[in-house]
Amino acid sequence: MSEATLLQRRHQVMGDASPLFYDEPLELVQGEGVWLIDAAGKRYLDCYNNVPCVGHCHPRVVAAMAEQAATLNIHTRYLNERVVRYAESLTATFADPLDSLMFTCTGSEANELALRMARFATGNKGIIVSDYNYHGNTTTLAAVTTALPSSEPFSAHARAVPIPCLYHADGTPEQVADRYVAKVAEAIAELQAAGVGLAAMLIDTLFANEGIPRLPAGYLERVAKLVREAGGLLIADEVQSGFARTGDHLWGHQSHPLVPDIVTLGKPMGNGFPLAGLVTSRERVESFGRANLYFNTFGGSPVAAAVGQAVLDVIAEEDLQGNARRQGARLSAELHRLAERHSIIGDVRGQGLFFAVELVRDRTSREPAGPEARRIVNAMRQRGVLISKIGGDDNILKIRPPLPFQGEHGELFIHTLDQVLGEL
Amino acid sequence: MSEATLLQRRHQVMGDASPLFYDEPLELVQGEGVWLIDAAGKRYLDCYNNVPCVGHCHPRVVAAMAEQAATLNIHTRYLNERVVRYAESLTATFADPLDSLMFTCTGSEANELALRMARFATGNKGIIVSDYNYHGNTTTLAAVTTALPSSEPFSAHARAVPIPCLYHADGTPEQVADRYVAKVAEAIAELQAAGVGLAAMLIDTLFANEGIPRLPAGYLERVAKLVREAGGLLIADEVQSGFARTGDHLWGHQSHPLVPDIVTLGKPMGNGFPLAGLVTSRERVESFGRANLYFNTFGGSPVAAAVGQAVLDVIAEEDLQGNARRQGARLSAELHRLAERHSIIGDVRGQGLFFAVELVRDRTSREPAGPEARRIVNAMRQRGVLISKIGGDDNILKIRPPLPFQGEHGELFIHTLDQVLGEL
Structure with a gap:
């Protein structure tokens, strides 16, 4: 079954306004720790969902x-x-x-x-x-x-x-x-x-x-x-x-x-x-x-x-509070390093494993980079990393992974974001 | 642990107004089909709960x-x-x-x-x-x-x-x-x-x-x-x-x-x-x-x-709809037979496996028998059958068992109700 057909079936029975993430909606079939797996078997690093706080399907x-x-x-x-x-x-x-x-x-x-x-x-x-x-x-x-x-x-x-x-x-x-x-x-x-x-x-x-x-x-x-x-x-x-x-x-x-x-x-x-x-x-x-x-x-x-x-x-x-503190500190440092290379990052804020990366068109005027945020969220999804965006101007990347997030996951996330920002 | 201690602990952490059934609250540990089992191992026929419609813990x-x-x-x-x-x-x-x-x-x-x-x-x-x-x-x-x-x-x-x-x-x-x-x-x-x-x-x-x-x-x-x-x-x-x-x-x-x-x-x-x-x-x-x-x-x-x-x-x-119809009809007939022997039963109403048995002090005046209903609900609980009551005058027995209710369960229910009404 193609995703297009499933989307059509969903519209038929749940209405066409029921909210979905991403320009190209994601059909998921499995979850495991910080990973989500789609119908084609592709693995996505979940850097968004806080509901599965101790990891998907613990x-x-x-x-x-x-x-x-x-x-x-x-x-x-x-x-x-x-x-x-x-x-x-x-x-x-x-x-x-x-x-x-x-x-x-x-x-x-x-x-x-x-x-x-x-x-x-x-x-x-x-x-x-x-x-x-x-x-x-x-x-x-x-x-x-x-x-x-x-x-x-x-x-x-x-x-x-x-x-x-x-x-x-x-x-x-x-x-x-x-x-x-x-x-x-x-x-x-x-x-x-x-x-x-x-x-x-x-x-x-x-x-x-x-x-x-x-x-x-x-x-x-x-x-x-x-x-x-x-x-x-x-x-x-x-x-x-x-x-x-x-x-x-x-x-x-x-x-x-x-x-x-x-x-x-x-x-x-x-x-x-x-x-x-x-x-x-x-x-x-x-x-x-x-x-x-x-x-x-x-x-x-x-x-x-x-x-x-x-x-x-x-x-x-599993000391997930300690992990959130330690991995959060690492990720924070990495995000600040990314900000040095990508001027679209106006500010990096957050606590533990919850980050808001505010995107701006100009660091002085702080003009919100809303459309860019949307492109980034969708490009990250295409490259297998799930994030979202928040804020009244829709220009803040929301990064909030399940808590068993490890160093290797942080590296993959940062690497992918770096690439996506570079190609913007 | 005694039920009294558990009740005290519950009051401590959930407040003393959190609603409980029965004059003597029931501590449950297990459910199975139409049965609920208390901490002492006593089995109760559940003639009340509609949430476990296909049976407890199916x-x-x-x-x-x-x-x-x-x-x-x-x-x-x-x-x-x-x-x-x-x-x-x-x-x-x-x-x-x-x-x-x-x-x-x-x-x-x-x-x-x-x-x-x-x-x-x-x-x-x-x-x-x-x-x-x-x-x-x-x-x-x-x-x-x-x-x-x-x-x-x-x-x-x-x-x-x-x-x-x-x-x-x-x-x-x-x-x-x-x-x-x-x-x-x-x-x-x-x-x-x-x-x-x-x-x-x-x-x-x-x-x-x-x-x-x-x-x-x-x-x-x-x-x-x-x-x-x-x-x-x-x-x-x-x-x-x-x-x-x-x-x-x-x-x-x-x-x-x-x-x-x-x-x-x-x-x-x-x-x-x-x-x-x-x-x-x-x-x-x-x-x-x-x-x-x-x-x-x-x-x-x-x-x-x-x-x-x-x-x-x-x-x-499991044809539970058919079962509700068939067992409901049997139970309805038995409840009407009980009404012939117990004048407190003013009316038997219901559909499928959902009954309202209205209790009255006098069949002509239809004076509500609210306190009697309460005594009956509690006496049934003591004898191992769970029901409740409804209605603005609190005088209507509410009988609404899980749907896999069989003839033997109906017989036990009717027998127990007959005894309790007889001892009123």
Whole structure:
């Protein structure tokens, strides 16, 4: 069967607007570690997918899933030791008072629940997000999304604030921080003036969709303080930054001297099994639970728990956090060396095994090189390396491989990118 | 480890309000066909769970999951033949023009998406639901939920209508139909007068939460006509009634001479794997997709597709629809015989392997026997048979076993219920 025929069949049954990567879509049949294999047997180095965080089809995760699915797969209205044990293991990785867990299946559901909880806890309705965010696909989340086309009008109860990046913003770091903290203060004042107050600020503390900006020191802590002074909660979405991705910590927010009020988890949590949830204080979970009968049929099944535990175990035993730190540092150095030879690279930013390589037509004007980014992403795919792009101007290469990424993979990636940039 | 200690540990990490079945919660360790096994090795006949529709831990479903999870588990932004093939198999079971599929992970996500799609397609905002409904746990769905406690205020854009039941309503079936159809007309007029119009009526055509009412002939078709005349869509939630449950058809709505505009699927779709979605016309999927970049990370992965296909295959090859029809008819006859001996049984209703046994203190007044229902559900659990209860007065026994339910299981269930009713 040709890819063209399969694409046609897909259009027929899933519609022609269902999103696909690459100008020439890729038909995949197998995954293994950091590799993906297409229908013709060609191997692709996966430098994009964070869902298979411990590697595609990790045998230990697959075995945990299969074994538990053959034993018991049931919802949480019955007791099950495995589920409780996983919830204990997971919450133990957070600072006080983040000691309790609610299970969902997707990051969208986790962020929905976090916003419901924030509105309930604060009595307020207002939400602050970034001006290039995506936190999920429900009505409420689509109505605060700024990074994707949506038929939902932007919520009258929400405000979108720009996130500072020292590569872009003029002035000293202190001046930049002052300016952007003031924008959050303004948004809070507007929500208060509109009579809805502030329920929560919902952010990915790595700001992955925004292009992993270089934040000025103190910015996030000052924002968190403002949010709390206004009676709101700080919700940290760890769907992209969590599970050892940043190398230095298990959670992205731990790179900053702050503890969020609610942390939402998703994508890498089950290495591809639909597992997500939120972590917050026991008091918050219990007061919400007394006012709401919240139940999630598939959330926190013994299979989900077995998979989630296997992911945590593999991260620890294979030292994938240390690997993200070490390989991330190597890759960072290599990317900076590439920048010396290719003037289209305006900036290299990132943390651990997550990089944003911003492409510009001119280093002084920083004019975004969006079409070039698209050509590069597609040329990399043709040469067997999978990356993507992010940012409001579509000009930032997004590099985010599975965590068992080794030196040889980094070399192949850098070599291929070097060639592609050279042929641009 | 005692159940008391495990319960305490669960409260510690999941909060004390996380819902559990039974006065004495059940610690489960294993599932097999229609059986669930607790930590002490005691076997329980599962007459409640519809998620494991082809039976707990069905080996074929587990093998499909394990094999695909070891091969490739990735999102739908790449092509994959298995995913397209499953979408084709599934949509082939629906009448025209229901030929296209959008994948989600949960029924909540499917109903969210259906409402977003209905509002987009109609340009209206109003939603009609039943007055004892539950369609999901997101903000939008919680704001139209009437069957569970929720901190979300009931939406100003929604109206809840009562569903007719010939056991309860006075008059001829024609009079009852007229009266209850008029309530839908009233709700539509109110939404139009409020300036929001009608986007959709969202219902389970079996009305499972409402207690599987005896609908007067023609009611649903007349309601569907009104909804469409007002420019709204009819959304049929098949999360409880779908996947051969009703015996006569694969889908609950097929018991009525109507074709919904959107069908939402969930719970039994993956036999416990988080798999859900919606089916509608290709035109509707494509026009929504052009205005919205809708993406669901785990929805429609090759693993989800392999599991979903295995469920469809097992339903067909084990003739579980025929089994639901045959065993349902036997069980129905036995329940009616029980009703002759136990005056607390006011009515026996149902379809296929889904029964509502309404308990009353007096057959003339039909005074609900809610506390008795609770005692019966707990006494059945103590005797090794799992059921639950539904309905606004909490007085309706809910009997909904996995579909491979055989005559011997029916006999055990009836025998146990007979004893428990006798000792009441």
